[in-house]
Amino acid sequence: MTTSSAIEVQQLRRVYKLRGPKRKDAPRELVALESVDLEVKRGELFGLLGPNGAGKTTIIKILATLLLPTSGIARVEGLDVTQHVQAVRERISMVSGGETSGFGLLTIEENLWMFARFYGLDNATARQRIDALLKIVGIYERRTAKISDLSTGLRQKMNFIRGFISDPRVVFLDEPTLGLDVTAAREVRGFVKQWMSDHPERALLLTSHYMSEIDELCDRVAIVDTGKVLACDTPAALKKRLQREAVFQLKVSPIGPRPNREAMIEAVPGVRQVTVTEQDGYSELNLILEAEDALGGVLSHLNGRGSGLIALEKREPTLEDVFISIVGRRLDQDTTQREENGA
Amino acid sequence: MYQTMMNLPLVRRANWLRTFLNAAWLGWQIESNWADPFLFAVYSIARPIASVLILVVMYSVITNGATDQPIFAYIYLGNALYILVGQVVSGVSWTVISDREQYRTVRQLYTTPLDGYFYLMGRGVARLLVGIISLVITVGFGVLAFQLPISLQTVDWLLFTVTMVLGIISLAALGHVMGSITMMTARQIGSVGDAVAGALYLFSGAIFPLDLLPSVLRPIGLIFPATYWLELARRALLGPGYVGFETFAGFSNSHLLLILLVATLLLLVASIYTYRWAFNRARETGFFDMETNF
Numbered sequence: 001m002t003t004s005s006a007i008e009v010q011q012l013r014r015v016y017k018l019r020g021p022k023r024k025d026a027p028r029e030l031v032a033l034e035s036v037d038l039e040v041k042r043g044e045l046f047g048l049l050g051p052n053g054a055g056k057t058t059i060i061k062i063l064a065t066l067l068l069p070t071s072g073i074a075r076v077e078g079l080d081v082t083q084h085v086q087a088v089r090e091r092i093s094m095v096s097g098g099e100t101s102g103f104g105l106l107t108i109e110e111n112l113w114m115f116a117r118f119y120g121l122d123n124a125t126a127r128q129r130i131d132a133l134l135k136i137v138g139i140y141e142r143r144t145a146k147i148s149d150l151s152t153g154l155r156q157k158m159n160f161i162r163g164f165i166s167d168p169r170v171v172f173l174d175e176p177t178l179g180l181d182v183t184a185a186r187e188v189r190g191f192v193k194q195w196m197s198d199h200p201e202r203a204l205l206l207t208s209h210y211m212s213e214i215d216e217l218c219d220r221v222a223i224v225d226t227g228k229v230l231a232c233d234t235p236a237a238l239k240k241r242l243q244r245e246a247v248f249q250l251k252v253s254p255i256g257p258r259p260n261r262e263a264m265i266e267a268v269p270g271v272r273q274v275t276v277t278e279q280d281g282y283s284e285l286n287l288i289l290e291a292e293d294a295l296g297g298v299l300s301h302l303n304g305r306g307s308g309l310i311a312l313e314k315r316e317p318t319l320e321d322v323f324i325s326i327v328g329r330r331l332d333q334d335t336t337q338r339e340e341n342g343a
Numbered sequence: 344m345y346q347t348m349m350n351l352p353l354v355r356r357a358n359w360l361r362t363f364l365n366a367a368w369l370g371w372q373i374e375s376n377w378a379d380p381f382l383f384a385v386y387s388i389a390r391p392i393a394s395v396l397i398l399v400v401m402y403s404v405i406t407n408g409a410t411d412q413p414i415f416a417y418i419y420l421g422n423a424l425y426i427l428v429g430q431v432v433s434g435v436s437w438t439v440i441s442d443r444e445q446y447r448t449v450r451q452l453y454t455t456p457l458d459g460y461f462y463l464m465g466r467g468v469a470r471l472l473v474g475i476i477s478l479v480i481t482v483g484f485g486v487l488a489f490q491l492p493i494s495l496q497t498v499d500w501l502l503f504t505v506t507m508v509l510g511i512i513s514l515a516a517l518g519h520v521m522g523s524i525t526m527m528t529a530r531q532i533g534s535v536g537d538a539v540a541g542a543l544y545l546f547s548g549a550i551f552p553l554d555l556l557p558s559v560l561r562p563i564g565l566i567f568p569a570t571y572w573l574e575l576a577r578r579a580l581l582g583p584g585y586v587g588f589e590t591f592a593g594f595s596n597s598h599l600l601l602i603l604l605v606a607t608l609l610l611l612v613a614s615i616y617t618y619r620w621a622f623n624r625a626r627e628t629g630f631f632d633m634e635t636n637f
């Protein structure tokens with residue numbers, strides 16, 4: 001690790017102890033992070049990609065000083081997050097998606113002013129930054145609206161301003177476009193790109209389970225699942241891993257929710273990975289094949305099961321394909337947490 | 344515009360005073376957020392008077408209306424001053440719950456470099472102000488309606504001021520301890536501040552002298568600064584008209600003031616260490632920002 005790192009994480013582990021319903025029950029352990037190693041360089045927009053329960057938010061909460069790790073090292077701008085809480089907070093900000101929280105009785109302007117003051121900005125600087133950011137984000141006209149009256153999109157834009165008002169060195173964005181409509185999500189992504197472009201020495205850690213968002217924004221991506229980093233590279237390099245393989249999307253007449261259907265298709269020679277999702281009136285198969293000629297075997301297998309081909313498309317690998325090839329399932333399938341009895 | 348903004352100087356170090364004032368401002372926005380001024384008046388004026396009247400009626404029934412007895416002034420003032428205990432002790436500890444569960448702003452607030460200890464202290468200021476308004480109204484009502492022997496000329500203002508400052512600091516420190524305990528627990532224990540405030544009502548000599556408590560229970564009252572604060576505040580307000588009771592009969596004002604000072608300082612130090620410990624413990628267990636959604 002070098003001093004150019006904005007974030008350094010080494011062998012980070014976090015275990016929650018959960019009480020049983022009865023007081024005399026022995027506590028159970030829930031391993032949220034196994035042993036995570038990460039490095040985010042200054043100037044980098046780094047993505048954490050993983051399903052719900054993978055450990056993304058836990059990593060961010062530790063880095064943002066809200067949670068202590070069970071073991072391991074986490075540093076922001078070279079500062080140990082467990083030892084230098086105040087100094088770390090002076091350098092960071094955190095915005096979570098889908099936040100319905102807030103002091104609803106305050107106006108947008110009052111809320112931002114209050115947070116600016118907590119960040120230590122003087123009154124004049126705070127006012128100047130608030131006005132400027134309100135205009136950039138396009139909600140200047142709504143600055144006197146009470147937070148309780150805001151839509152999800154407006155509230156998230158306000159939270160975005162809060163996240164950038166202190167001119168932070170490192171920004172944590174946890175599912176920032178969650179719950180936003182397409183237009184608002186695009187505006188948010190646009191703001192993030194512009195901010196990183198204007199601040200090449202800063203760093204931004206983004207978690208999302210929207211593949212396209214990670215693909216569009218991030219310089220590098222770590223694929224996280226079951227509390228472990230399974231792969232870490234640029235989106236292009238990750239996708240390149242699959243370029244020697246053939247990726248197909250098939251639409252076939254409904255297979256139905258049969259047990260082990262994926263395993264049966266994967267048993268066809270040349271099939272590396274498959275996911276099946278039931279759509280309205282058809283089944284959609286995403287196939288990763290060792291070579292194109294394996295496709296014939298798949299189609300024969302499906303025909304044998306009474307499922308006819310509706311459409312077939314060969315496409316370039318996406319991050320989703322990378323995720324499936326590494327993790328073995330789709331991103332929208334939640335992680336099953338690992339629990340161990342007793343301590 | 345964007346470029347201009349980004350060229351502004353970097354964030355300056357926040358300090359405890361800025362946190363305190365900012366939190367006090369936020370607290371006042373919350374406490375004074377009454378849609379209807381009539382409701383605000385009911386809350387801050389009629390409610391404390393109504394609660395003290397209940398006690399007055401009970402007292403009158405038992406004593407056949409002997410409101411000129413020293414014990415009446417003792418009870419009335421104790422009850423009036425006790426408004427501050429409820430507001431400050433419960434107010435500070437309730438801030439932890441309301442931020443975590445009601446407003447759900449813990450993550451937003453505690454990723455800023457605010458000083459957590461002074462944030463809680465500041466949030467309690469608004470409730471203290473509401474409490475002081477109620478206290479003044481209640482005491483004024485007592486003077487007018489029940490001829491409490493309080494005269495502006497005979498009040499020992501110096502003693503009263505010092506006593507009130509120390510008393511309020513000690514209540515805020517106690518509220519912090521309760522808030523720190525709340526930080527480490529789920530919402531259902533949110534009433535810990537109320538529970539302690541309720542217990543103090545019994546043990547601090549608020550409504551009856553400690554002499555009336557069984558001797559084994561008296562030490563409970565003697566360890567709380569609030570007990571000495573209430574005694575001194577009564578002495579300061581009633582001046583020469585004050586009639587003491589057995590427990591503190593042998594103690595001069597300066598002696599009691601010294602005890603109050605030492606007890607307040609000890610509680611203040613304890614609250615600082617408790618807060619630090621609870622802050623780390625809550626982050627260790629994961630309870631710090633955990634919304635229990637009860």
